[in-house]
Amino acid sequence: MTRHLEDSAATIAALPGHIxxxxxxxxxxxxxxxxxxxxxxAGNGGSAAEAQHLSAELVGRFDGDRPPFSAIPLHADSSAVTAIGNDFGYEQTFERQVRAHARPGDVLILLTTSGESPNLMRAARVASALQVHTLAMTGAAPNPLADAVESAICVVGPRHQVQEGHLVLIHTLCKALEPTLRGIAPADHA
Incomplete structure (x- = not known):
């Protein structure tokens, strides 16, 4: 157990390079x-949980009260995910939802420890075609998803430590974003 904590600390210690x-x-x-x-x-498995955590911080709050902002975790709509998976194949679960929900200027963030998930790759491609900004948190580079998006943060380490790093990065992103969110007046966000 001590080794796990030491390895996790080493992964997290490398994260300031992504500021x-x-x-x-x-x-x-x-x-x-x-x-x-x-x-x-969006994400799969543990990365889905991290993606949903990010959306909760934005719709709810991260640090103090402010207006809510639209953040949709695509994997969380179980009826859509299972219907799309059944009718079109699991590879299209996020792609079809991006087509339905995304508008030019929106942002898509994809989380994965491998960077190789076909459903995330397809979502990135369709988002780019729709003029949606594409960002990804992945495991070590090179990987196909990091190459397919506008900007990627690639965390080095075993998959479970990559996920731990992603959570720290999500909280850091929220901390960096909070002053901007507080500056958007409720009337601007009606």
């Missing part, structure tokens, strides 16, 4: 929300 990228993401999301846009977010 510039997180600040860029915060700017992109702030612009999106200021223009009444939405965040679409």
């Amino acid at each position: 510039r990228t997180l600040l860029d993401w915060a700017d992109r999301l702030g612009t999106c929300f200021a223009n009444d846009g939405r965040l679409l977010v």
Whole structure:
């Protein structure tokens, strides 16, 4: 157990190298929300839980009270996921939802420890075609998803430690975004 904690600490210790990228993401999301846009977010398995955590921080609150912002965890609509998976194949579960919900200027964040999930790759491709900003948190580079999106943060480590790193990055992104969100007046966000 001590080794696990030491390895997790080493993975997290490397995360400050991604601060510039997180600040860029915060700017992109702030612009999106200021223009009444939405965040679409998705992942599989544990990465789905991390994606849903991010959406909860934005719809609810991260640090103090402020207006809610539109963040849709695509994997959380179990009826859509199972219907699309059954009727069209699991590879299309997120792609079809991006087609339904995304508008130009929105942001799509995809989380994966492998960077190789076909359903996330298809979502990234369709989002790009719809002029949606595509961002990803993945495991180590190179990987196909990191190459397919506009901006990726690639965390090095075993999959469980990559997920731990993603959670820390999500909280850091929220911390960077919070001042911008507080600056968007409720009338601007009606």
